[in-house]
Amino acid sequence: QKEVEQDxxxxxxxxxxxxSLNCTxxxxxxxxxxxxxxxxxxxPELLMYTYSSGNKExxxxxxxxxxxxxxxxxxxxxxxxxxxxxYLCAMTNNAGNMLTFGGGTRxxxxx
Amino acid sequence: NAGVTQTPKFRILKxxxxxxxxxxxxxxxxxMYWYRQDPGMGLKLIYYSVGAGITDKGEVPNGYxxxxxxxxxxxxxxxxxxxxQTSVYFCASKADTIEQYFGPGTRLTVT
Numbered sequence: 001q002k003e004v005e006q007d008x009x010x011x012x013x014x015x016x017x018x019x020s021l022n023c024t025x026x027x028x029x030x031x032x033x034x035x036x037x038x039x040x041x042x043x044p045e046l047l048m049y050t051y052s053s054g055n056k057e058x059x060x061x062x063x064x065x066x067x068x069x070x071x072x073x074x075x076x077x078x079x080x081x082x083x084x085x086x087y088l089c090a091m092t093n094n095a096g097n098m099l100t101f102g103g104g105t106r107x108x109x110x111x
Numbered sequence: 112n113a114g115v116t117q118t119p120k121f122r123i124l125k126x127x128x129x130x131x132x133x134x135x136x137x138x139x140x141x142x143m144y145w146y147r148q149d150p151g152m153g154l155k156l157i158y159y160s161v162g163a164g165i166t167d168k169g170e171v172p173n174g175y176x177x178x179x180x181x182x183x184x185x186x187x188x189x190x191x192x193x194x195x196q197t198s199v200y201f202c203a204s205k206a207d208t209i210e211q212y213f214g215p216g217t218r219l220t221v222t
Contacts, residue, residue, distance in 0.1 A: 008151050032209055043115075043201050043213030044154070088153060098169060099211070101153035 003027055006089055006102030015111050019076040023089035023102045026070065030091040030100075033065050035074045038086045038104065047074070047087075079109045112137050115214035117202050123220045124192040132187040132217050134202030140212075142205045143185040145169075145177065147198040148216075154201065160185055192221045 006023045013019055021035075032051055036044035050056045053067045062075040072091075076083055089102040118133045136143065141162045146154040156169030160179040174196060176188040185204075189196060197220050203211040 004153070006153070034209070041216070043203075043215050045213065046210045049209055090154075098156050098159065099154075101155075103151050103153040 001026065002103075003100050004089060004091060004102040006105055008103055008105060010106040010108055012108045012110060013079055015079060015081060015109055017079050017109070019079050019083070019107060019109075021074040021076075021087050021089075021105050021107070023072050024070055025072070025091055025100075027091070027093075027100070028067075028070065029093040031094065032092050033063070033072050034090040034099070035061075035063055036088040036090060036101075038088060040085075044088055076107075079107075081109050081111050083107060084109050114138065115202055115204055115212050117200075117214040117217050119217060120215070121218045123222065124189075126192060126194065126221060128192050129188070129190050130192070130219075132189070132200055132202075132219075134185045134187065134214060135183050136185075136202075136204040136212070137183065138204060138206070138212065139182060140204035140206050141182070142211075143179065144203040144205075144211065145175070145185070145187045146201045146203065147171065147196075148201060149198050157187065157200075189219075194221050197221045 004025045034049040035047045038044040056063045060077045064073040086104040086106045088104045090099040115136045144159045145157040158177040160166045200217045202214045205211045
């Protein structure tokens with residue numbers, strides 16, 4: 001069993017839809033939870049991160065962490081074709097330590 | 112700032128050959144990382160460094176070596192290339208914060 005599980009997709013949605021991306025994990029020591037966006041043939045870039053449980057909002061993006069269920073989510077409101085990319089979740093037990101990545105979910109937003 | 116740069120962008124190696132993947136960052140970051148990304152597998156950490164002169168193994172170090180003689184540079188050496196090392200290699204760096212900044216990647220094929 002992988003330490004971080006993520007549905008690979010692809011997930012195809014129409015423009016304007018609400019998108020839900022999810023990861024589950026097994027290591028209860030994880031404290032920092034990150035979402036990276038990776039466009040085709042590019043390096044990942046950090047979208048947002050949360051510390052411990054709770055929600056965090058940044059524009060059209062909302063990250064949720066439920067540590068009791070070991071489940072994290074990224075919601076994208078009013079999705080745009082420019083949101084088409086692979087979304088990677090990543091986790092670590094402290095800020096200076098190694099990240100553990102999920103396999104990524106490929107999202108396609110159709111105009 | 113150029114951020115994190117990697118060379119070469121692409122390379123084809125024959126089995127048994129060696130090569131060095133170059134990584135340079137101009138952000139004066141102490142932490143640097145090498146990852147490999149295989150399809151659907153997320154990123155796996157090969158080696159990392161917390162400062163010049165200090166390196167440590169990640170999750171998948173076998174077949175690779177690194178050095179960190181300066182803050183800016185973190186080259187990755189492949190000795191005796193094998194088909195299993197066919198992958199996309201990403202270098203990343205960070206300061207004393209959570210965010211890692213990734214380079215554009217090197218696509219390596221070993222045949």
